[in-house]
Amino acid sequence: MSTSQKNADDTLKNDEEASPQPSRTEVQRTRQWISSALKQLTTFGQTRTAHQQTALAALTVACIGVFITALDQTVVVTALPQIISDLQIPITQLDHASWIISAYLLGFVVAMPLMGRVSDIHGRRRIFQLCLTIFGLGSLLCAIAPLLGKTFDLHFLSVFDAIHLHIDTTSPGLTWLISARLFQAIGGGALVPVAMAIASDFYGDKRRGLALGIIGAVTEAGGVLGPLYGALIVEHLGWQYIFYLNIPLVLGLMIATQRFIPKGIRLQEGTDWLGALLLGLALTCLGLGLAQQGTSLGLTASHASNPQNNPLALVLALLFFIAFIVVERKVRWPVVELSLFKRLPFIATSLVSLLVGAALIIAMADIPIFVD
Template sequence: MPREPLNPTARWALTSLALSMLMPSLDTSIANAGLPTLAAAFDATFQQVQWIVLAYLLAVTTLIVSVGRLGDGVGRRRLLLVGIGLFTAASLACALAPGWIWLIGARAVQGVGAAIMFALTVALVADAVPKARAGSAMGLLATMSATGTSLGPSLGGLLMEHVGWPSIFLLNVPLGLLNAWLVYRYLPADRTARTPVTFDYVGSGVLVLTLAAYALAMTLEGFTLGLLVVSLCGAGLFIVVEKQARAPLIRLSLFADPRLSSSLALTLLVTTVMMTTLVVGPFYLSRGLGLSSAMVGLALSVGPLLAAFGGVAAGRLVDRFGARRMVPGALLGLAGGCALLALLPTHLGLPGYLLPMTLVAGSYALFQAANNTGLMAGVSQDQRGVVSALLGLARNLGLITGAAVMGAVFSLATGGPTQAPAEVIGRGLHITFAVATALMLMALILSRAKIKWGSGLAREEAGTADISSD
């Protein structure tokens, strides 16, 4: 049976959300390729310009939950407009930066705007499109996320070479103005709050410091153990604070629902493995296979581009067959792809790397569409912002953890990939993706348990409803 097409208002509303996902995703990676250019432009060291990337990621990771909860209180559309405005203004400030300290500060502010956009975009899908089209909408947002992240380095490199480094930030100004107009014109207005909004400032502060300690532990050499201890203590303090808060930032009772907690755990595990392909892939392709920089870039773009183009198709599969069926299938595909990455490249070379990556990329697109749709479908209206933000937080923590932990596994397996010979790099690839396969099998087991829990809860709710009707 053919699906009823979206009306023009819904199409433009979905376009505004797609832009809200594309812009911050693009800026997650657009500066990476130009760090040498920025170091030369500002006469800065590599460690100094690294903070141009790190400041953005830290702001997003630490604030995403707080701004998601704030959106539930003050209005998601209203706060999204604020986030787009901040992101656009900070992009202009980045382009006009007279020095690297100014640029790092502007990038941090840009990260605040990006946190708002990431946190609220998924939450606003239910307001933009009919429920029957939610899977397709989530698939489109997954496409925009993958497109932005994969396009960032190549687009940034081209703009820096032919236009100049400010252009990678000026690009956001017209896009931001267009995005703000589309959100204002086509997204439904927020419902007026009848009671004053109470925000958990103490809980937010503790969570920000806890997440900052964890993110820095994963990125700063020599401080890992101490910062991990701080983050663990912060997590314990956050639980105590939230139990006593009158209007908690996160209702801890949310995590009693196994569907939510397992969906977040699956997101963290999957993004940890996806980051592995970005950490290990460049070393294997360049040192293991001896490919040129241009060929390495092309090979690395295959996975993200397939994930981008497969997002809409994955969303349609979710709409047709349901999220519950698609999540285990996606995880099985990821586990199979990782297993093939552990086995084939050392025997088949480049084809042995690219073929499994097509399976990994397609499965990742399906997982995102299915997991996000299934999670958001069962969330109450007043909690959509914070749950969407928790989903974004799990994704960011997975990316950070993948870069640090799986990077460490690869480094230990090769004894240092920058100097290791080709055969040692191949062995390191084998060991690292064997670990990734184990993580995906763990995720598959967790997803099966999630389905059983979900079925049990559904039967329990149905029984309660029957009793109530009697």
């Protein structure tokens, strides 16, 4: 062995010996911290006097509900090629199929900031079951969308042409499916804040962070596992069963909700319905403005062959956002607490979440359509 190689081996050995290794005490301390954190979920805060098992059961029911609805954010990604084939979507309108995903995300986001407040006023159990009902009915409508497209004529939607809002009905089944996905998402998106409210009711300030973290982790896990789950269902049963299988799960959750989730204390407060409406309109116009099919909204230039966005829709989105901000600054119980945006960490994390989420959804929606 040469002298230089021997010196190199000695240097590497010395570096390995000098590198800090976790001691047994540190490992035991980490295990004790994790065990202590999980054990906190079995004890109650001072705001509730129910039994331990009830708290864990309620948290479990909430997590299962959130997981199922989060699955449906991305579950159709791997099913898009078969959906396009079954609904006979023309090859020139493949971009329209992306609204099967976009409609769900839109309804999911619009419903989230509102329903937490609604559950404060009308009770956790009632709103949780209402959201499950909406999600279940939406799932059924998604499953039978091809049948609805063949049964019901949608030419009455041409009345919107008078206000320069053209709705393409060349694929009626697709129109029904997109509408059903939007309806389904209203119930799915609303489950997330209600589930977090349920966890907050059971666990005190010291334990609430862990409970909310579990719900957040379950939500992300559902979105990640959605494409895999959808691929398995499509391969063995067909894409309609992605939605059919939601129905028995919803029925089981309805029974469990009645058994384990309390009604909750109702607050005598108001709901900012106007703010929620303005936010929904702003997000809808933004989605239409950024999408290629958004060009059917409003007047477009005759020489524009295939524009990628619509200025009118984007302007409307901006106006609705401005109106939303004005309303939120004046109402007593706003949908979104604008003071949060004065905190730089909140702005930074929100921006990162927006960019990462947008990139992820764009990739998952486009790759199955144009690669398969």
